[in-house]
Amino acid sequence: MxxxxxxxxxxxxxxxxxxxxxxxxxxxxxxxxxxxxxxxxxxxxxxxxxxxxxxxxxxxxxxxxxxxxxxxxxxxxxxxxxxxxxxxxxxxxxxxxxxxxxxxxxxxxxxxxxxxxxxxxxxxxxxxxxxxxxxxxxxxxxxxxxxxxxxxxxxxxxxxxxxxxxxxxxxxxxxxxxxxxxxxxxxxxxxxxxxxxxxxxxxxxxxxxxxxxxxxxxxxxxxxxxxxxxxxxQCFCSRERVENTLVSLGKEELDAIIEGEGSAEVVCHFCNEKYGFDRTELTTLRERLDAK
Known part of the structure; x- marks a missing residue:
């Protein structure tokens, strides 16, 4: 059943x-x-x-x-x-x-x-x-x-x-x-x-x-x-949503992550799915802010 x-x-x-x-x-x-x-x-x-x-x-x-x-x-x-x-x-x-x-x-x-x-x-x-x-x-x-x-x-x-x-x-x-x-x-x-x-x-x-x-x-x-x-x-998280969340942190916060650990892992509370971002990916997200 x-x-x-x-x-x-x-x-x-x-x-x-x-x-x-x-x-x-x-x-x-x-x-x-x-x-x-x-x-x-x-x-x-x-x-x-x-x-x-x-x-x-x-x-x-x-x-x-x-x-x-x-x-x-x-x-x-x-x-x-x-x-x-x-x-x-x-x-x-x-x-x-x-x-x-x-x-x-x-x-x-x-x-x-x-x-x-x-x-x-x-x-x-x-x-x-x-x-x-x-x-x-x-x-x-x-x-x-x-x-x-x-x-x-x-x-x-x-x-x-x-x-x-x-x-x-x-x-x-x-x-x-x-x-x-x-x-x-x-x-x-x-x-x-x-x-x-x-x-x-x-x-x-x-x-x-x-x-x-x-x-x-x-x-x-x-x-x-x-x-x-x-x-x-059913969870509604996605890599795109997580990317938007990281971008919403702002330039200073993203710079601190890039210059510090150089990577980030975001875990969804609801489904426990893990989304990893390396330095290159974080830099690309940071460039989104510069383009605005």
Missing amino acids: NDYLVRATGLQGKVRLFAARTTDVVEEMRRRHDLFPTAAAAVGRTATAAAMMGAMLKGEEKVTIQVKGNGPIGQIVADANAKGEVRAYADNPHTHLPSNSLGKLDVAGAVGTEGFIYVIKDLGLREPYRGSIPIVSGELAEDFTYYFAKSEQTPSAVSLGVLVDTDYSIKTAGGLILQLLPGLEEDEIAELEKRLAAIPPVTSMLERGLTPEDMMRELVDDISAVERLELRF
């Missing part, structure tokens, strides 16, 4: 659902950044949330999530768009902690229980939308649930999971979001709450071979308006 996301409605349009399998996307991030298990779980959960939030957008719109807690992993950044393209990284990819009291990867310990989560949406307007909430647990699913309730005034339930294998590869990863829309009756809300309390973890469902559609049906029987979106890791 390839990574993909499903968005749908249920209960005659009174709930909105998003469910995703992100195993391959998270594995690609783990491989590129050499993520240790706890870091992989934290980055994977954030990236999965970003993928589902990206599916709430349209056209060229995109969302960026910044998790800035007081834990050892430092900042986690993920972004995604309406096309299913996702990327993410953490400041300290080699973060790994002992299991928590439940015998699970201690994501809250890595993220920290104090700090903020920032959500920036580029909607093609003059200024991007910015929302933020304080970290409430550090486990991230609860934090994004709180974000939707406080920043977007949409009662939601968020489930995120990443299962790391013994060889540190990603065994399963995915997520599920249920959002309540106007028109729900009290008995319908009570039934949803009952199902939410009984639903297995996302990783358990994926391990059993459930599809994103199957995960939705664990919560709502009658899903409709089903749309499928393929998900993939």
